[in-house]
Amino acid sequence: MAERKPIDGVTIEKTEKLIAETLANFPEKARKKRAPHVGANEPSASPCAVKSNRKVVPGVMSQRGCAYAGAKGVVWGPIRDMLHISHGPIGCGVYSWGTRRNMMQGIPGITSFPLDFTSDFQERDIVYGGDERLATLLREANELFPLNKGMSILSECPVGLIGDDINQVAKKVSKELDKLVVPCNCEGFRGVSQSLGHHISNDSIRDHIIGKFEFEEEAGPYDVALIGDYNIGGDVWAAKPILEEIGLNVKSIWTGDGEVEKIGATHSVKLNLIHCYRSMNYMCKVMEERWSIPWLEYNFFGPTKIEESLRAIAERFDDKIKANVEKVIEKYRPVAQAVIDEYKPRLDGKTAMLFVGGLRPRHTVGAYEDLGVQITGTGYEFAHQDDYDRTAPEMAKGTIIYDDVSEFELERYVEEMKPDLVGSGIKEKYVFQKSGIPFRQMHSWDYSGPYHGYEGFEVFARDIDMAINSPTWKLVKSPF
Amino acid sequence: MTECAVKKVTEHSPERVAEVLEWTKSAEYQEINFARKSLVVNPAHACQPLGAQMVAHGFEGSLPFVHGSQGCASYFRSTFTRHFREPSSATCDAMTEDGAVFGGQNNIFEGLENAYALYKPKMIPVYTSCMPEVIGDDLNAYIKNAKDKDLIPADLPTPFANTPSFKGSHVNGYDSMLRSILQNLTAGKKVEGSDNGKLNIIPGFDGNIANLREYKRILDLFEIPYTMLADITEVFDSGCHGKYNMYPGGTLLEDAADSINAKATVAMQSYSTTTCMKWIGEEYVGSSDVVDFPIGIEKTDAFILKLSELFDKPVPEELKQERARAIDAITDGHQYIHGRKFGVFGDPDYLLGIVSWLLEMGARPKHIICSRTTKKFKKQMQALLDSSSYGDGCTVYMNKDLWHLRSLLMTDPVDGIIGDTHGKWAARDAKIPLFRIGFPILDRVNLHRSPVVGYQGTINILTMIANKFLDIKDETCEDKWFEMMR
Numbered sequence: 001m002a003e004r005k006p007i008d009g010v011t012i013e014k015t016e017k018l019i020a021e022t023l024a025n026f027p028e029k030a031r032k033k034r035a036p037h038v039g040a041n042e043p044s045a046s047p048c049a050v051k052s053n054r055k056v057v058p059g060v061m062s063q064r065g066c067a068y069a070g071a072k073g074v075v076w077g078p079i080r081d082m083l084h085i086s087h088g089p090i091g092c093g094v095y096s097w098g099t100r101r102n103m104m105q106g107i108p109g110i111t112s113f114p115l116d117f118t119s120d121f122q123e124r125d126i127v128y129g130g131d132e133r134l135a136t137l138l139r140e141a142n143e144l145f146p147l148n149k150g151m152s153i154l155s156e157c158p159v160g161l162i163g164d165d166i167n168q169v170a171k172k173v174s175k176e177l178d179k180l181v182v183p184c185n186c187e188g189f190r191g192v193s194q195s196l197g198h199h200i201s202n203d204s205i206r207d208h209i210i211g212k213f214e215f216e217e218e219a220g221p222y223d224v225a226l227i228g229d230y231n232i233g234g235d236v237w238a239a240k241p242i243l244e245e246i247g248l249n250v251k252s253i254w255t256g257d258g259e260v261e262k263i264g265a266t267h268s269v270k271l272n273l274i275h276c277y278r279s280m281n282y283m284c285k286v287m288e289e290r291w292s293i294p295w296l297e298y299n300f301f302g303p304t305k306i307e308e309s310l311r312a313i314a315e316r317f318d319d320k321i322k323a324n325v326e327k328v329i330e331k332y333r334p335v336a337q338a339v340i341d342e343y344k345p346r347l348d349g350k351t352a353m354l355f356v357g358g359l360r361p362r363h364t365v366g367a368y369e370d371l372g373v374q375i376t377g378t379g380y381e382f383a384h385q386d387d388y389d390r391t392a393p394e395m396a397k398g399t400i401i402y403d404d405v406s407e408f409e410l411e412r413y414v415e416e417m418k419p420d421l422v423g424s425g426i427k428e429k430y431v432f433q434k435s436g437i438p439f440r441q442m443h444s445w446d447y448s449g450p451y452h453g454y455e456g457f458e459v460f461a462r463d464i465d466m467a468i469n470s471p472t473w474k475l476v477k478s479p480f
Numbered sequence: 481m482t483e484c485a486v487k488k489v490t491e492h493s494p495e496r497v498a499e500v501l502e503w504t505k506s507a508e509y510q511e512i513n514f515a516r517k518s519l520v521v522n523p524a525h526a527c528q529p530l531g532a533q534m535v536a537h538g539f540e541g542s543l544p545f546v547h548g549s550q551g552c553a554s555y556f557r558s559t560f561t562r563h564f565r566e567p568s569s570a571t572c573d574a575m576t577e578d579g580a581v582f583g584g585q586n587n588i589f590e591g592l593e594n595a596y597a598l599y600k601p602k603m604i605p606v607y608t609s610c611m612p613e614v615i616g617d618d619l620n621a622y623i624k625n626a627k628d629k630d631l632i633p634a635d636l637p638t639p640f641a642n643t644p645s646f647k648g649s650h651v652n653g654y655d656s657m658l659r660s661i662l663q664n665l666t667a668g669k670k671v672e673g674s675d676n677g678k679l680n681i682i683p684g685f686d687g688n689i690a691n692l693r694e695y696k697r698i699l700d701l702f703e704i705p706y707t708m709l710a711d712i713t714e715v716f717d718s719g720c721h722g723k724y725n726m727y728p729g730g731t732l733l734e735d736a737a738d739s740i741n742a743k744a745t746v747a748m749q750s751y752s753t754t755t756c757m758k759w760i761g762e763e764y765v766g767s768s769d770v771v772d773f774p775i776g777i778e779k780t781d782a783f784i785l786k787l788s789e790l791f792d793k794p795v796p797e798e799l800k801q802e803r804a805r806a807i808d809a810i811t812d813g814h815q816y817i818h819g820r821k822f823g824v825f826g827d828p829d830y831l832l833g834i835v836s837w838l839l840e841m842g843a844r845p846k847h848i849i850c851s852r853t854t855k856k857f858k859k860q861m862q863a864l865l866d867s868s869s870y871g872d873g874c875t876v877y878m879n880k881d882l883w884h885l886r887s888l889l890m891t892d893p894v895d896g897i898i899g900d901t902h903g904k905w906a907a908r909d910a911k912i913p914l915f916r917i918g919f920p921i922l923d924r925v926n927l928h929r930s931p932v933v934g935y936q937g938t939i940n941i942l943t944m945i946a947n948k949f950l951d952i953k954d955e956t957c958e959d960k961w962f963e964m965m966r
Contacts, residue, residue: 025597025598026594026597026598027593027594027597029590030590030593030594030597055574055576056550056572056574057574057590057594058572058573058574058587058588058590058591058594059545059571059572059573059590059591059592059593059594059595059596059598060571060594060595060598061569061570061571061572061595061598061599062550062572062574063554064550064551064554064574065550065551065554065555066549066550066551066552066554067551068551069551069554069555088610088646089527089610089644089645089646090520090523090525090526090527090645090649090852091526091527091529091530091552091555091609091645092551092555093523094523094525094526094527094902095526095555095556095558095559096555097522097902098922099558099562099922107497107501108905108908108909109504109883109886109905109909110497110500110501110504111492111497114905115521115522115883115905116520116521116522116523117519117520117521118520118521118523119518119519119520120520120523121645121646122646122647123644123646123647125646126614126646133517133518134518136517136518136519137518137519140516140517140518140519141519143512144509144512144513144516144519144521144883146500147492147496147497147500149490156610157548157549157609157610157611157614158610158611158614158646160580161580161610161611161614161615162614188549188550188551188552188611189549189575189576189577189579189580189611190576190577191576191577192576193550194551211486212485212486212487213486213487213488213489214486214487214488214489215488215489216488216489259489261487261489261490262489264489265489406598407569408598408599411724426558426561426562427554427557427558427561427567427568429561430561430565430566430567431567431569431724432724433720434567434718434720434721434722434723434724434725435722435723435724436720436722436723476720476721476722477722478721
């Protein structure tokens with residue numbers, strides 16, 4: 001890959017100075033902890049020097065969530081035909097109810113379950129344990145929601161602390177009801193971020209779901225699975241049709257708008273296509289080891305990356321698919337070009353800074369660049385080293401890379417780098433908008449979407465233009 | 481499932497789906513639904529630390545601090561930010577697995593030191609989420625030790641509250657944190673024998689900023705000097721000036737400290753201030769009163785009369801005119817609401833206010849759901865219903881949830897549902913309009929900028945509900961019934 005062109009005014013020296021000045025405000029111990037997590041980008045550096053996946057420094061105002069959030073919100077929640085039970089006190093389930101925008105088909109409460117199921121722990125459960133109530137709860141849930149295809153038990157903090165054995169309960173009730181019941185020990189205190197919740201959930205899928213089902217129909221040469229697309233704002237519905245158009249059969253989706261039995265039958269596909277590497281690479285590796293299913297990372301943000309990805313996918317198949325891919329690229333190029341022609345004139349030369357979860361800080365860079373927007377800083381809430389290694393080459397030299405950035409730091413980095421847009425999460429949004437800086441939520445697509453695929457690119461372009469060029473920003477400065 | 485058996489991927493037949501869908505609307509289903517003992521589906525309450533954080537935001541330069549897992553803090557912040565569309569700056573000491581073994585003292589130490597150094601707060605209120613409550617951390621000792629080690633200044637106010645998520649709800653967390661902050665700030669400030677002539681006003685857990693502004697406006701009309709305690713007005717409704725200010729408002733610490741010498745304290749809610757008001761009643765120089773949450777004319781009248789009585793001032797002419805305008809509005813508009821049936825859910829104080837208003841409009845509350853409350857609430861609500869013939873045939877459901885409500889809406893439909901955004905699933909299933917009053921509202925803009933309390937709030941609620949009914953009529957009636965006037 002060709003190295004990015006340097007960005008005007010962005011140099012390694014300036015960025016390092018900014019980082020040093022910012023971290024100088026931290027007490028010594030915290031400064032030492034934070035320093036390895038921020039750096040000026042060296043595109044050719046491998047491994048990337050920025051460290052990651054370590055504990056949050058207490059008190060700095062991290063934007064991270066917890067293992068439960070990674071399990072419930074990210075991996076399990078989008079599986080539409082299961083009941084996902086927030087096992088523990090009331091809050092976790094309430095706060096994560098409907099707040100990720102993983103859209104799903106089905107009749108809510110009948111065949112799909114975007115509801116909040118919880119055991120609403122009381123003090124007596126802490127004292128006497130919640131296992132017995134959990135067993136009752138599972139039976140009640142199965143009776144009231146008979147079309148569920150299974151239940152996941154997602155542990156909140158107290159469950160692991162009081163020594164409950166949800167695995168035993170799950171096993172017993174699963175047998176009794178002849179139903180899939182999956183225990184997931186994703187207590188929020190485990191690990192350092194959402195990331196461990198993804199991993200624990202992948203392990204639960206490995207132990208309880210994958211290989212337990214098979215498709216009615218024969219396996220075909222073009223069977224693939226879509227891994228790590230959570231259908232935020234309908235992303236899956238914009239991505240899957242492209243794969244179908246090039247002649248592939250998308251047999252299952254992990255986990256956006258997902259169906260658990262199809263997920264459990266994924267071991268029959270020929271190739272796993274993975275979008276969010278961070279949250280789902282574990283299962284790709286398991287399927288590779290156990291069933292020799294290869295996997296391929298792809299990127300459906302913006303036409304440049306879509307074309308690159310489609311051609312890489314084609315390489316794994318025969319001439320028929322290769323020819324289809326070229327046809328599809330040709331068909332959509334004018335569509336994408338029309339979007340670029342409309343929006344690039346208004347966005348060319350603008351800059352943006354990103355801070356998102358585990359994928360988008362690198363995967364969306366190409367889509368911004370398609371519109372002429374350069375990324376001057378990026379970073380992740382819960383990425384690992386392999387994510388940063390994949391990020392460095394996507395960013396220009398000297399741009400700032402920050403891991404698990406605190407609010408204090410991000411404010412100062414943005415203040416100094418003066419981007420035209422910040423793309424990050426809900427907690428960060430209004431901090432920057434109060435400063436008159438346009439902002440888009442990049443976890444939830446700011447109640448918009450889809451952003452994947454050709455259809456998504458048009459929505460993305462419209463949203464970025466709307467954010468940066470809205471006439472409302474001109475009114476911030478008062479005449480008196 | 482049986483070990484090793486591989487099952488085929490299945491699909492439900494459309495007939496089976498239709499059958500189950502119909503069954504979930506039946507009385508038989510309702511019976512099974514109401515018989516459940518362990519499962520909670522779609523609750524309408526949150527956990528204690530959320531309420532504690534609301535209070536902790538409401539003081540000058542105050543930085544809320546969660547002692548517990550990192551994810552808890554992010555959930556509270558996200559919830560407030562989604563509702564208010566404002567920043568919610570709060571920090572956390574990010575306890576992890578080793579905390580379970582060693583306790584959370586080191587986390588508190590580092591957390592307080594870093595939070596103070598970076599964000600320079602004037603106060604750090606500390607409250608707990610599940611983990612330290614289960615392992616039994618000693619907040620008092622830990623915070624004292626942090627000061628002894630000079631990690632934060634000895635004179636930095638660091639009130640703390642134990643707010644276990646497995647007891648009560650967010651309204652209790654509000655109560656505990658407020659009591660703790662006031663105990664901390666007023667310590668040693670009491671002047672015996674005289675009062676400072678001011679009123680303390682406590683809004684309670686309220687996601688409607690315009691309500692707080694409405695109280696202030698009324699007090700200004702009375703020319704009563706006041707201190708609003710846990711004043712989140714500017715914190716969660718700050719202007720966009722092109723420069724971000726992390727601490728845009730809140731009760732001045734000095735005023736909070738002097739609140740112990742006030743002439744009177746009035747809490748606008750009861751269930752979110754129970755222990756705090758008891759303590760104030762015992763410790764503060766002046767009188768202490770809890771008024772009913774003032775939704776509707778009668779409750780607003782009671783609040784106004786209470787102010788007049790406490791400060792021996794006549795009701796200002798402007799308020800008299802305002803009341804008359806509100807009465808004019810409801811006598812003009814009551815016909816669109818009279819006899820209409822409602823399902824209502826939410827926090828105890830909000831529910832009492834809304835139901836009181838419905839009764840005075842001649843509307844018929846039908847199902848009232850409070851998903852976490854006490855028997856006292858049930859009795860109080862029943863007494864309110866018994867006070868009016870329009871309350872006949874209404875049932876109060878305690879510790880029931882919004883999936884119970886769904887059943888009630890199917891078997892015994894109403895014309896409107898009043899509650900927060902979480903009711904939208906049940907409302908859609910039952911094809912009944914949802915009127916968003918309460919917390920949180922995650923799917924509409926600016927409702928927290930329009931008061932529901934006071935005379936003005938009475939007009940606002942009437943406008944919202946009556947016009948929606950009229951919209952529905954215009955949108956759904958047959959052509960022959962479509963007409964110019966309504």
